[in-house]
Amino acid sequence: MKIAAGADHGGFALKQAVVRRLRSLGHEVIDVGTESEDVSVDYPVYGHKVGELVASGEVERGVLVCGTGIGICMSANRHKGVRAADCFTPYHAEITRRHNDCNVLCLGGRLLSEDEAWAITEVWLETPFEGGRHEQRVALLDEEDPA
Numbered sequence: 001m002k003i004a005a006g007a008d009h010g011g012f013a014l015k016q017a018v019v020r021r022l023r024s025l026g027h028e029v030i031d032v033g034t035e036s037e038d039v040s041v042d043y044p045v046y047g048h049k050v051g052e053l054v055a056s057g058e059v060e061r062g063v064l065v066c067g068t069g070i071g072i073c074m075s076a077n078r079h080k081g082v083r084a085a086d087c088f089t090p091y092h093a094e095i096t097r098r099h100n101d102c103n104v105l106c107l108g109g110r111l112l113s114e115d116e117a118w119a120i121t122e123v124w125l126e127t128p129f130e131g132g133r134h135e136q137r138v139a140l141l142d143e144e145d146p147a
């Protein structure tokens with residue numbers, strides 16, 4: 001799978017670990033940065049970069065990491081067609097794939113160990129979208145006037 005990855009300084013270390021594991025499984029990863037945890041950077045920069053790559057179809061999925069996963073998730077979700085979810089457990093990852101067709105996984109670099117993050121990522125990679133009643137709900141996410 002072609003996957004874009006990004007992080008701010010708070011997510012740098014975990015992003016490096018997740019990217020390394022994704023590549024070892026054979027995934028093609030575009031790493032948009034950041035490149036260090038020593039320089040404070042703005043999480044929306046990286047959230048928007050990955051959001052654009054997913055929204056344009058250049059990559060199938062994205063992985064984003066900041067301190068909590070929250071701010072970088074908000075940034076990615078500004079892009080139409082992006083369904084980013086901050087996941088704290090494998091259950092979050094399973095349900096957001098099955099029900100929300102989540103295409104951007106967000107992780108908290110200051111909250112999760114590498115093994116916890118990878119357990120979440122594996123479930124997110126392997127779980128299919130259920131479709132059915134969820135198709136219409138997911139389509140409504142991008143509607144201007146869904147009511």
Ligand code: RB5
Pocket residue numbers: 008009010011043066067068069070071072
């Ligand atoms: C950076 O200190 C921190 O605010 C950021 O990584 C993230 O947690 C924001 O949501």
